[in-house]
Amino acid sequence: MDAGAVDPLTLRAAARYRRKSLGQLRRLVSTSIALVWSADRRLFIGLVVLQFVAAALLVAQVLAVRSVLQAIITLGERANASGVIGWILVLAILTGLSAICGSLQTQLQRLLGEHVAHAMWNRVLGVSTKVGLRHFESSEFFNQLSRVQMSALSRPYQVTQGVLSMAGATVASVALGVALFSLAPVLVPLVACGGVPVLVASRRESRLEFDFSVQQTPALRLRSYFGMLQLGRDEAKEVRALGLQSWLMERFNGIYSSYLADLRNHVRRRTGLSVLGQVGASIVLGATLLLMVWLILRGSLDIAGAGAALVAIRMLMAQVQLVFRGAQSVFESGLFLDDLDDFLALGAQARDEDQGAVAPTSFDTIRVEAVTFSYPESPQRALQGVDVELRAGEIVALVGENGSGKTTLAKLLAGLYEPDGGSIRWDERDLSEFSSSSVRDRVTVVFQDFVRFALTATENIATGRIGLTVDPQRVRMAARSAGAEQALDGLPNGFDTILSRMFAGGQDLSGGQWQRVALARSFYRDAPLVILDEPTASLDPRAEHELFTTLRSALRGRTALFISHRFATVRGADRIYVMHEGRVVEQGTHEELIRIAGRYAELYRLQATVRVGGASHDGGEAVTTEHDDRVQEAT
Ligand SMILES: Nc1ncnc2c1ncn2[C@@H]1O[C@H](COP(=O)(O)OP(=O)(O)OP(=O)(O)O)[C@@H](O)[C@H]1O
Structure with missing residues (x-):
């Protein structure tokens, strides 16, 4: 039933x-x-x-x-x-x-x-x-x-x-x-x-x-x-x-x-x-x-x-x-x-997680083709005919306004939902041919609302690849790549500290520190496709800058899809897809998108000139930001 x-x-x-x-x-x-x-x-x-x-x-x-x-x-x-x-x-x-x-x-x-x-x-x-x-x-x-x-x-x-x-x-x-x-x-x-x-x-x-x-x-x-x-x-x-x-x-x-x-x-x-x-x-x-x-x-x-x-x-x-x-x-x-x-x-009735072929451990290209998707009991389509391509080793960014379908696409790519129409292909093979367990094994996702386990810091990171014996060295490496090592070392019991005050001896982390732990979890998983949904929302500008300058080396050749509202961080992506109302409306590099002066360029300019009080781009009182200069240069 x-x-x-x-x-x-x-x-x-x-x-x-x-x-x-x-x-x-x-x-x-x-x-x-x-x-x-x-x-x-x-x-x-x-x-x-x-x-x-x-x-x-x-x-x-x-x-x-x-x-x-x-x-x-x-x-x-x-x-x-x-x-x-x-x-x-x-x-x-x-x-x-x-x-x-x-x-x-x-x-x-x-x-x-x-x-x-x-x-x-x-x-x-x-x-x-x-x-x-x-x-x-x-x-x-x-x-x-x-x-x-x-x-x-x-x-x-x-x-x-x-x-x-x-x-x-x-x-x-x-x-x-x-x-x-x-x-x-x-x-x-x-x-x-x-x-x-x-x-x-x-x-x-x-x-x-x-x-x-x-x-x-x-x-x-x-x-x-x-x-x-x-x-x-x-x-x-x-x-x-x-x-x-x-x-x-x-x-x-x-x-x-x-x-x-x-x-x-x-x-x-x-x-x-x-x-x-x-x-x-x-x-x-x-x-x-x-x-x-x-x-x-x-x-x-x-x-x-x-x-x-x-x-x-x-x-x-x-x-x-x-x-x-x-x-x-x-x-x-x-x-x-x-x-x-x-x-x-x-x-x-649930689909047998192990039924189907085992997904390959690597891919050359992942193609999302004409994908449509609606949530159960929802009259509206969250995705309507989306085409996206991820090539091995690339960092691809998804941007777009709230509710435009970015997280939904990430869930489909991670094999958490199946498309209603269209297909997601790993090198010509449809994702549905593979067992769900093997697909999930090849993907790591950091959601916006990731779980904060009331467990030790080591366990919080090692849950990224449960089933393997915990390797403290790998845990530390993952924490270092995510910029969490120093904060975790500073805890009363270091990496053995429980990250919650719910339990004796536990210590809580700040929002940004938690975000780094979640990132460390994804690095520890070591999957060929990494999906990061707003991975820097709680990071301070320095941490965000550090993360993105070290992201390629932290990824070590893995492919990454990252979703962000911060345009300064998506600039460095190999390709950017702009989503609007469940569709991809623009794609290209940052420079290309600025050049076509479409939705991306508009959002970029809006963000660059946002300031408390909401003054306009030309407003006399507004303090011009570094981004303003870049926008003007680019346009
Ligand atoms: N669990 C759900 N059930 C029903 N509808 C949903 C669900 N999650 C999202 N939606 C709807 O699907 C559409 C796309 O949502 P999605 O979360 O993918 O957007 P998003 O681009 O990631 O937004 P944001 O930038 O705010 O995170 C929205 O209209 C949203 O209301």
């Missing part, structure tokens, strides 16, 4: 259709058990054994109660208390063992639950890191991911737990039923009926729960988002600077209040159903007890038998309800597991 096409209503309708299928349910139960089994089979077997032990202890207690009562009744006749004391001791020991068994079950269940959650996390993270980036443009994908995290992760364990408790309670019910049958056979069918109202009510409750969860997911995600804005370290300064605290709190509280109102209604409906089920069960219990009194009055049941039957009925009722609750838990989780299944299926 394509996550982008699913909305909550469709999902609910699909779930409604599916829940009629018992075959589906059987499959869910067996996959859940298989998952729990694979998570920790020893714990699983231990819990199964404990279920049976618990059932046996219950039956033994009923029999012990009868023996205690018989011993008490015969006490007067024989005046021998030892029999009573002996049976009371047996009953006490059995009760104690039952309690020990119960607490052991609780602890083992907790452990097993964690093991299953771990296995589920592995699956979910496996899918979320494997699916194409397109999914991350879809709000429904995030809703699904959020539902999976909130509930589906724990459901396989819940199903297994439900099946286990059903199995244990069924064994106990049969054993107790046999015991009760030996005391008063007529009572058995009536007690068994006690579970039916609970089952009917529980099934309805499960549907309500699933519908509620689907309906609330978008609001809960928004609530978490507003919570995160108030908790996040990165957001903290801007929230305070803009004075957003009360506004954010209001939004957060608004969502919370409407969620609580919905939850109140939901809880009311669930409680109503649950009460109905319990009332039904109590009516059956009352009828059973009345029947028992009638049996005593008729003389079909003696006092000891009646006492034991009373305990058996109580226990049997509880066990029968456990059987039906287990079934409910399976039904309820089954709906969530469908959702989880859909999510996990996205991983199976």
Whole structure:
């Protein structure tokens, strides 16, 4: 199922259709058990054994109660208390063992639950890191991911737990039923009926729960988002600077209040159903007890038998309800597991990263030909018929106004998206022929919003080529090429300092220093194509100048595409492409582009004369910059 096409209503309708299928349910139960089994089979077997032990202890207690009562009744006749004391001791020991068994079950269940959650996390993270980036443009994908995290992760364990408790309670019910049958056979069918109202009510409750969860997911995600804005370290300064605290709190509280109102209604409906089920069960219990009194009055049941039957009925009722609750838990989780299944299926549908030929380790020319591309669910084309050429060893620049399509083209070149039309060719071979993993291996990208890992400086750089044993010398070389070496050496633990204050001993870097670390990461990767999206936006003029004078030697023959708004830095590129509204509108060297006096020349001149206060190029007050002179020279 394509996550982008699913909305909550469709999902609910699909779930409604599916829940009629018992075959589906059987499959869910067996996959859940298989998952729990694979998570920790020893714990699983231990819990199964404990279920049976618990059932046996219950039956033994009923029999012990009868023996205690018989011993008490015969006490007067024989005046021998030892029999009573002996049976009371047996009953006490059995009760104690039952309690020990119960607490052991609780602890083992907790452990097993964690093991299953771990296995589920592995699956979910496996899918979320494997699916194409397109999914991350879809709000429904995030809703699904959020539902999976909130509930589906724990459901396989819940199903297994439900099946286990059903199995244990069924064994106990049969054993107790046999015991009760030996005391008063007529009572058995009536007690068994006690579970039916609970089952009917529980099934309805499960549907309500699933519908509620689907309906609330978008609001809960928004609530978490507003919570995160108030908790996040990165957001903290801007929230305070803009004075957003009360506004954010209001939004957060608004969502919370409407969620609580919905939850109140939901809880009311669930409680109503649950009460109905319990009332039904109590009516059956009352009828059973009345029947028992009638049996005593008729003389079909003696006092000891009646006492034991009373305990058996109580226990049997509880066990029968456990059987039906287990079934409910399976039904309820089954709906969530469908959702989880859909999510996990996205991983199976994702293009196999290793499928296709291995991309060559070098190329002579990369050609982007008539490429068009639209983001999912976006009515506008981000790229419309783009042609670009990158020759081996060249430094090619992309410039253009905001939203003109530069980053989008970079993403396509890096193999993160596939073009909707046109082609990207590596020496006559289409990029789509190659496996995604090998294409990504040959490209390194520094995005504008690169990740700042809260890891050591060495790790931050070495993530550029994960999988290789970290080579401290190469890390240092990469840092040197990016101009980061000195700053990192100056940290309390040098390259071993964690680059975040979130962790003890950590130290944060300035924006420019971070940018150099990101550059170092890309140099460490050592890929034939380097894409730098605004690599100097946070660098000071000296650092920027140094970077570009040393860029060619740092690249060591690799091809680079760099995106920049700073025209002073793109001047030195071998070729410059000017993008406008998703198209390449001009191309050439700096000199050629200035000569044709088109968009590039205009943007260049605008930037050269920009000054605080916005005076014009000819403005008398403006201080002429070095660029002005160059523009005038060039034009
Ligand atoms: N994830 C996205 N989903 C939908 N539309 C997007 C997405 N990212 C970018 N766009 C749109 O695609 C177009 C091109 O965006 P792109 O980021 O490639 O521009 P850019 O030239 O890199 O801009 P900037 O100079 O501001 O970084 C814009 O209209 C933008 O709104």
